[in-house]
Amino acid sequence: MKALEIKNLHKVYDSGTxxxxxxxxxxxxxxxxxxxxxxxxxxSTSINIVTGPTRLSSGSxxxxxxxxxxxxxxxxxxxxxxxxxxxxxxxxxxxxxxxFQSGYYGIKNNQEKIDEILERLDLKDKKHSMTRALSGGMKxxxxxxxxxVHDPKILILDEPTAGVDIxxxxxxxxYMQDLNKSGLTILLTTHYLEEAETLCDRTAIIHKGxxxxxxxxxSLVKSMxxxxxxxxxxxxxxxxxxxxxxxxxxxxxxxxxxxxxxxxNEVVKVLEALTLLGDRVVDxxxxxxxxxxxxxxxxxxxx
Amino acid sequence: MNLTGAxxxxxxxxxxxxxxxSQTILTPVISNLLFLMIFGLSIGRDIPGSDLSYLQFVxxxxxxxxxxxxxxxxxxxxxxxxxxxxxISNLLTIPLSKGEILWAFxxxxxxxxxxxxxxxxxxxxxxxxxxxxxxxxxxxxxxxSALLFSALGVIVGVWAKSFDQTTFVFSFLLSPLIFLGGxxxxxxxxxxxxxTISMFNPxxxxxxxxxxxxxxxxEFALLLDVSVVLGFSLVLTAVSYLILRTGWRxxx
Numbered sequence: 001m002k003a004l005e006i007k008n009l010h011k012v013y014d015s016g017t018x019x020x021x022x023x024x025x026x027x028x029x030x031x032x033x034x035x036x037x038x039x040x041x042x043x044s045t046s047i048n049i050v051t052g053p054t055r056l057s058s059g060s061x062x063x064x065x066x067x068x069x070x071x072x073x074x075x076x077x078x079x080x081x082x083x084x085x086x087x088x089x090x091x092x093x094x095x096x097x098x099x100f101q102s103g104y105y106g107i108k109n110n111q112e113k114i115d116e117i118l119e120r121l122d123l124k125d126k127k128h129s130m131t132r133a134l135s136g137g138m139k140x141x142x143x144x145x146x147x148x149v150h151d152p153k154i155l156i157l158d159e160p161t162a163g164v165d166i167x168x169x170x171x172x173x174x175y176m177q178d179l180n181k182s183g184l185t186i187l188l189t190t191h192y193l194e195e196a197e198t199l200c201d202r203t204a205i206i207h208k209g210x211x212x213x214x215x216x217x218x219s220l221v222k223s224m225x226x227x228x229x230x231x232x233x234x235x236x237x238x239x240x241x242x243x244x245x246x247x248x249x250x251x252x253x254x255x256x257x258x259x260x261x262x263x264x265n266e267v268v269k270v271l272e273a274l275t276l277l278g279d280r281v282v283d284x285x286x287x288x289x290x291x292x293x294x295x296x297x298x299x300x301x302x303x
Numbered sequence: 304m305n306l307t308g309a310x311x312x313x314x315x316x317x318x319x320x321x322x323x324x325s326q327t328i329l330t331p332v333i334s335n336l337l338f339l340m341i342f343g344l345s346i347g348r349d350i351p352g353s354d355l356s357y358l359q360f361v362x363x364x365x366x367x368x369x370x371x372x373x374x375x376x377x378x379x380x381x382x383x384x385x386x387x388x389x390x391i392s393n394l395l396t397i398p399l400s401k402g403e404i405l406w407a408f409x410x411x412x413x414x415x416x417x418x419x420x421x422x423x424x425x426x427x428x429x430x431x432x433x434x435x436x437x438x439x440x441x442x443x444x445x446x447x448s449a450l451l452f453s454a455l456g457v458i459v460g461v462w463a464k465s466f467d468q469t470t471f472v473f474s475f476l477l478s479p480l481i482f483l484g485g486x487x488x489x490x491x492x493x494x495x496x497x498x499t500i501s502m503f504n505p506x507x508x509x510x511x512x513x514x515x516x517x518x519x520x521x522e523f524a525l526l527l528d529v530s531v532v533l534g535f536s537l538v539l540t541a542v543s544y545l546i547l548r549t550g551w552r553x554x555x
Contacts, residue, residue: 013555053395054555073305076398087389091319103311104397 001065003029003154003185004050009059011045011209019045021209022059027154027187029064032180034196034203034217035189042209043189044084047158051081064153077105080152082160086139088131094118094142095127098149105150117145120175122168137164144172154185161195173199194288197221226264231257232274233283242276309403316381316411328419331373335365335423339430342487350489353520358431362424363514364486369423370445371481371506372473374416374452375459378408379469382460391553401547405457409540412453413446420445433517440525441516444532448509451536454543461543461552485510491522505535 004027011020020042027033037043048054050061050068061068063075089097095114102110118124121141126134134142140160147155161169177199180186190196196203196217204214213220234256241250241258248260248270262270274281320327343358350360385391394404427433435441463469484506490498501507512528515521521528
């Protein structure tokens with residue numbers, strides 16, 4: 001039995017917008033799975049269909065073998081979701097809020113579990129604070145707590161790291177990895193390829209409401225090649241970029257930055273080429289290719 | 304069936320207004336008391352064709368007004384706040400059926416309406432002698448009127464895209480109907496034309512029925528009163544259920 005099985009899923013909104021155009025996706029039990037896609041690719045729509053706020057136009061979605069249309073309440077019981085938008089019941093304290101959330105899932109006395117989750121998410125001292133008084137990062141973690149109080153079988157994280165600082169992000173990912181090891185299936189949607197790379201066994205890429213690629217994350221990243229960008233901050237802009245750099249597809253922007261593109265195994269070569277620039281170099285930075293580059297490449301190949 | 308879940312949503316909805324009780328329970332009582340003073344002191348005369356003083360006449364009307372206002376306001380403002388706060392998606396994600404969600408909204412709104420009604424009555428008892436002619440009719444009239452306006456509150460809350468729209472319905476539809484609904488004067492003392500117009504206002508029959516429950520005085524046939532109250536409350540409850548089921552303005 002699959003944890004999640006999406007077949008030929010279509011969604012056309014009332015406005016006429018086609019959000020999903022025959023999406024197929026399967027997630028195994030116990031997987032840490034990444035769903036990547038640019039804005040408007042249909043990530044949130046698919047998640048909202050799985051969790052409830054959005055209705056499907058055609059196709060089918062099964063959660064642990066149960067069809068979401070026919071067994072709405074049973075499937076909802078198995079899903080925990082960390083939504084993209086931060087939204088809370090503003091009338092209650094953190095503890096009241098989580099107790100209500102447990103109650104919605106039919107759990108009457110859940111204090112022990114709630115305390116354990118609060119401890120793990122560093123929210124213990126905020127237990128009796130009003131939810132609206134929390135900082136952005138804390139709110140985000142409270143959303144994670146909210147998704148876990150009823151011990152779901154599959155956890156869906158919809159771009160959960162926005163606004164969470166690096167240390168806490170690491171803490172959050174460690175927690176997610178522990179939960180995954182103890183058997184929880186996790187579906188993560190993200191913009192960041194790096195997140196998928198460090199966390200997820202398999203990754204699917206969707207674009208324009210369709211599956212473009214799905215594979216082991218490592219193979220997927222490898223197959224895309226590993227292009228990097230060297231960003232060189234210059235003291236003074238070039239009127240003409242030296243011809244020797246032409247192989248790196250150079251590009252200057254208005255911030256006096258020169259972008260050089262290279263494969264990661266050419267790093268020494270590209271650094272050597274910098275000697276040409278001499279005193280002009282003020283600063284250096286190496287950046288990974290953006291997800292957009294990857295999509296461009298994949299969707300181009302798919303044609 | 305997720306009884307604990309539905310009960311939790313009911314508690315959440317109830318907790319929400321009890322937490323700010325001075326605003327949700329006491330304020331309406333104060334305004335009702337002001338009405339009592341203003342009209343009671345200025346219009347001292349008895350009601351023609353009855354042995355009721357004006358105050359005895361007006362108290363059931365004020366109780367009904369409190370019930371209607373609060374039963375309507377609870378779900379309409381709760382749902383619109385949920386829309387503003389982005390909580391609708393959580394409401395649609397938790398494992399509650401539409402029927403359970405509706406039950407929770409209606410139950411807490413009916414309770415709020417009745418609470419305000421009871422508190423209004425208790426405060427009025429300090430100033431007026433109020434009888435309890437028929438407990439059955441008091442319960443029947445208050446419960447079903449509260450249900451009717453709770454269901455209306457749900458419908459308007461789901462329909463509305465902003466607070467303005469819920470208050471629009473309240474100020475331009477509900478308030479006139481209440482004020483012209485026989486709360487403050489007997490319909491039969493109006494000129495013929497206005498009597499006829501009033502016959503189309505369902506609130507007239509609710510007030511009449513509740514007034515009968517307290518005082519034994521009524522202007523219309525009880526069967527008509529009961530039919531209107533039951534009929535409207537059942538129809539609106541059914542409508543509110545149907546719009547929740549279709550996911551209109553909630554599910555995308």
